[in-house]
Amino acid sequence: DVQLLESGGGLVQPGGSLRLSCEASGFNFNIYAMIWVRQAPGKGLEWVSGISGSGDYTYYTDVVKGRFTISRDNSKKTVYLQMVSLRGDDTAVYYCVKSDGMRFDSWGRGTLVTVSS
């Protein structure tokens, strides 16, 4: 079975940094794109960032471009999201998602990031 386990969330002050990790198992990790999707409290789903299976291609939504960096270590079956200059509107549950490049077929349980002083 596919498993995606996020970690690294927590409370951080505005302007601070966090690194999220997502450890994958149960599938051939290095041939799938990996995606981060977030959901602010009471709001809808928002795609944040994506990375190709090889790691050669990365994608970001405009509001995080220049502040967030996605990366992956295929030897560890882990994808990361480095977040800097965090703002209050980055507060959300962050989901790690497995993708074939089009659809999001498996989701982790999410990790909560709270940006507040």
Add this chain to the structure above:
Amino acid sequence: SYVLTQPPSVSVAPGKTATIPCGGTGIGGKSVHWYQQQTGQAPLLVMSYDSDRPSGIPDRFSGSNSGNTANLTITRVEVGDEADYYCQVWDIISERWVFGGGTKLTVL
């Protein structure tokens, strides 16, 4: 950037049919995927590539896509289908994944 539009809510009686629309310019030329999110849970893929049901999803769920509207249809609706539903596409022009705003399905 590409925009997907969903009604905020749809209500249906148990046993009836619910249709959740997802609007977008020329969406019929894209592949649409649908997610169900029950309260406090992670989203679950319930329909992919317009009308392909993933393993484990009941055949009460079906999808269609044409012109400027894609639809997720749930027949013989059950109380357990009550959830938020999101449509999603990959926009090749902007190289972005896009979600609709979500529709809350209420089973009366």
